[in-house]
Amino acid sequence: MRDAIPSLTIVVPCYNEAEAFIYCVDALKNILIDLISKQKIQENSHILFVDDGSKDNTWLQIKQAAGQSSYVQGIKLSRNRGHQTALIAGLSAVDTDVCISIDADLQDDTKCIEQMIDKYIQGNDIVYGVRNDRSTDSFFKRNTANIFYGSMSAMGVNQVENHADYRLLSKRALAALLEFKEQNLYIRGLIPLLGFHSDKVFYTREERIAGESKYPLKKMLALAIEGVTSLTVTPLRLICGMGFLTCFLSFLAIIYILIAKFSGHAVEGWTSVIISIFFLSGVQLLSLGVIGEYIGKIYMETKQRPKFFIDEKTND
Template structure:
């Protein structure tokens, strides 16, 4: 290990209500890391274009704890994944390992100590995994389970009940940053690394204050991003659906000809309308899936910067 710094990266978006408490709890973890694991814990808050007083709080914290707290202010909101990526790029070469965790600390920050222990034992990627989802609504539990099943069918083997609470060693971090994608789905990319993995299990805590920054619409968009970032199986499903529709159409034609030649009345408008609506809906869904892939290609080939940094503190 060229140094013994473990950097905790905390993406923030409008988190003024939780930052004072979160910073105290994370500073406590930093002290434990130093006394128990001989690791120097530091915290990097990444302000993802917040519209409240998040950055002012980060500035104040960085002045109070210049050795432990640093800040990175992005010029505008670029989304959680890009903000996390910005923090990781800033951390590269400055630490032995990083831990990513959300500002609300619903992911139990005390598990960072267990992660550090596994890191010192030689593991490069340690996942924070929720034990259960009993506090979630029935809809959220079922949708989460369905999502992981769909991802597995699509060929992406995600860690079940893991979000973005994880530890990465320096070499795992550098390997991750070598991926050139602009459409980021980090929890999927990490699974591509192949380094030694470990797991810590915890109960998710209640949010301290404020509201979740991930409403259903964002979660749905994120789910689609994950599926289309790691698999072309949806495109194959379109192909198979087209072949199936053609086979069904041929069978219907054979049936209609048979009915015609035995002088029976062939059912008319109802079957035609149902067929038109069914095929029309299938075509629109297919176009949407293909459009998602084309849109990804569009963003990738433009190679636009993921973010712009407006200000740095203690970096």
């Protein structure tokens, strides 16, 4: 149990969220005011919006909200860097006892924020927000999500199923997360590696409050590839296994061909040869593609480039 009342930062990455912003800021401000009145968080608690190079007037709305309320702060990245980098940028700016990350679309139940604070006070350094009902998702979205989590688990990526980036981190858990310096970020796979005491809160996924989803199928596939190649070498091991299997099948084929040759039953034709060439060529190209993905990540990591640049802050 923790006795001291914590200060809280709610980190909200935003990309073209002009339509949803007004609903998001009002909902989160009401949560802060309620928790402060209940003396569960300190009065210096606030919301930190991170504009990930939006093309609409999201940043203008953030600045206006910050000028009207002491509960709102904002930072603007110099260009669009993606959700995971924007989230890390926001987390890097946190200077409070705890932080909670949440998306601006309000599909994650904001009422769970109080439950997360309660679990932090009970002694947890990490509290995961986990969806236990995706009935508001389309059939396609729901099933691709299940395939996504199943595939990631099969590849050896340790993550909490049906948990995205809605979570609480204590100050020491956040400090540990920021120790990871890799360029290729998959935060939901890094959090379990921290090893601190954790718990979960469960909620029903709501419909998007406004605007369009920022995670279509293309980005979901990119995120899955990022997670697998950043956290596990299972694909490389699969290539090794596939190589052994191919060699074994080729060895059997050689024995069969020699037996047929010496018994006088060899059948002339190109079918088997062509099939073999195409099969082995496909295996080689696939293997080179997977290996190339890993080599590309090594190349990017060795450059040690900055993950982001902050263009503007609301308190400048």
